Amino acid sequence: MSHPELYPIGDAARRSGLSVSAVRFYADAGVVPPTSVNDAGHRMYDIDAIARLELVRTLRELDTDLDEIRRLLGGGTTLHDLLTAHLAIVEGQERTLRARRAVLRTLIRQGATPAQADLLHKLVSMTDEEREDAVDAFWNDVGAGLDVPEGFVDRLRRMRPVLPPEPTADQLEAWIELADLVADPAFRDAVRAYLRDAYSAPEARALATEPYQDFIHDSGGPLMAELLAAHRAGESPRSPRARHAATRFLEAATALAGTPLTPEVRERMADGYLRVPELMRWIAEEEAASSAPVYGDTHGRYLALVARINGTEAEADATALPYAWIAEAVRAGEPAPGGSAR
Known part of the structure; x- marks a missing residue:
C-alpha cells in the first residue's frame, strides 16, 4: 500500500505561499493541522493539507473570517472540492477586479467627483x-x-x-x-x-x-x-x-x-x-x-x-x-x- 508523500513545514510554507510562522499558527488554531509528526517532532504535510493551506491564504486575502474558514475546512472536503472552491474564489476575484477596472477607467475618463464614484460603484453592483x-x-x-x-x-x-x-x-x-x-x-x-x-x-x-x-x-x-x-x-x-x-x-x-x-x-x-x-x-x-x-x-x-x-x-x-x-x-x-x- 502506497503512502502519500509528506513535506516538512518549510516546503509546505513555500508551496502554499505562507510563512512558516503562519503555517504553525493555522496548525495551533486547529484550522490546518499537520498530516503527521515524525519521530524528530517535525510537522509533516501531505499535498491535501498544502492545498488547504493555499485555500486558507486565499480566503484570508479576501478578509474571510477565521471561524468561517474553520467551518469550511471542517466538513471533510476532498482535494477536488478544495480546488473547486479555490477556483470559484479566484474567478470571483477576477470578476471583482474587472468591475473595479471598469469603474476606475470611467472615473479617469470623466474626471468624476467622489459622489459620482459612489454612483458608479452602485451601478456596477x-x-x-x-x-x-x-x-x-x-x-x-x-x-x-x-x-x-x-x-x-x-x-x-x-x-x-x-x-x-x-x-x-x-x-x-x-x-x-x-x-x-x-x-x-x-x-x-x-x-x-x-x-x-x-x-x-x-x-x-x-x-x-x-x-x-x-x-x-x-x-x-x-x-x-x-x-x-x-x-x-x-x-x-x-x-x-x-x-x-x-x-x-x-x-x-x-x-x-x-x-x-x-x-x-x-x-x-x-x-x-x-x-x-x-x-x-x-x-x-x-x-x-x-x-x-x-x-x-x-x-x-x-x-x-x-x-x-x-x-x-x-x-x-x-x-x-x-x-x-x-x-x-x-x-x-x-x-x-x-x-x-x-
Missing part, C-alpha cells in the same frame, strides 16, 4: 432585477404620451441590455454609461423627442407599424445579411447567389405594400439604392445644422451600448454598405433555371 427595472422605467417614461402606432414602444423595449455573468471590462463600461443615461431625464426627453419626430408624422407612421417593424427587425435583416454575405465573399452582383438573395429581399419588401415585384419596381428600387449615399449625406448635413435630437445621440446611442453589453455586433455603418453593388444585384433580377436573367 446592481442586481439583474435592478437593471431590468431601470430599463423598464426608462421606456415607461419615453413611451408616456408618445403618439406612435400601438406596440411600437413595446418592441423598442425588447431591445434591452443583458449583462453576462462574467462581463468584460468593455461590457461593464458600456453598462455604466447606459445606466447613467437611462436615469438621466434629459436623455429620456431627447429619445422621446427623436422618436416623436421620426415616427409621429403622418408620412412616417407606417414605418412604426407592426408589419414594417417585423420586416426591419425579423425577416428583412436576415435577407439583407444573406445578400451582403455574397458581397463579402467577393461574388459578382450578377452571380446566381447575389441575384437570388436580392430577389428574396425585394419580394419581402414589396409584399409590405401589397404590390408585385415588377421590372419597373425593381428598377425604381435599384435607382433608390444608388441615391442612398447622397441622401445620407444630406441627412447628416441637416442633422448637423439642426438643434433637434438626432439618432446617434439618442436612440442610436442606446442601441449601440446595448450591442456592446450583449456582445452582439453593432449595426454596420450604413455609409459603408455597397450600395452600387446592391443596386446592380437588384437590377439584374433572379436567374432563371437555365442561368439567364428573367
Whole structure:
C-alpha cells in the first residue's frame, strides 16, 4: 500500500505561499493541522493539507473570517472540492477586479467627483432585477404620451441590455454609461423627442407599424445579411447567389405594400439604392445644422451600448454598405433555371 508523500513545514510554507510562522499558527488554531509528526517532532504535510493551506491564504486575502474558514475546512472536503472552491474564489476575484477596472477607467475618463464614484460603484453592483427595472422605467417614461402606432414602444423595449455573468471590462463600461443615461431625464426627453419626430408624422407612421417593424427587425435583416454575405465573399452582383438573395429581399419588401415585384419596381428600387449615399449625406448635413435630437445621440446611442453589453455586433455603418453593388444585384433580377436573367 502506497503512502502519500509528506513535506516538512518549510516546503509546505513555500508551496502554499505562507510563512512558516503562519503555517504553525493555522496548525495551533486547529484550522490546518499537520498530516503527521515524525519521530524528530517535525510537522509533516501531505499535498491535501498544502492545498488547504493555499485555500486558507486565499480566503484570508479576501478578509474571510477565521471561524468561517474553520467551518469550511471542517466538513471533510476532498482535494477536488478544495480546488473547486479555490477556483470559484479566484474567478470571483477576477470578476471583482474587472468591475473595479471598469469603474476606475470611467472615473479617469470623466474626471468624476467622489459622489459620482459612489454612483458608479452602485451601478456596477446592481442586481439583474435592478437593471431590468431601470430599463423598464426608462421606456415607461419615453413611451408616456408618445403618439406612435400601438406596440411600437413595446418592441423598442425588447431591445434591452443583458449583462453576462462574467462581463468584460468593455461590457461593464458600456453598462455604466447606459445606466447613467437611462436615469438621466434629459436623455429620456431627447429619445422621446427623436422618436416623436421620426415616427409621429403622418408620412412616417407606417414605418412604426407592426408589419414594417417585423420586416426591419425579423425577416428583412436576415435577407439583407444573406445578400451582403455574397458581397463579402467577393461574388459578382450578377452571380446566381447575389441575384437570388436580392430577389428574396425585394419580394419581402414589396409584399409590405401589397404590390408585385415588377421590372419597373425593381428598377425604381435599384435607382433608390444608388441615391442612398447622397441622401445620407444630406441627412447628416441637416442633422448637423439642426438643434433637434438626432439618432446617434439618442436612440442610436442606446442601441449601440446595448450591442456592446450583449456582445452582439453593432449595426454596420450604413455609409459603408455597397450600395452600387446592391443596386446592380437588384437590377439584374433572379436567374432563371437555365442561368439567364428573367
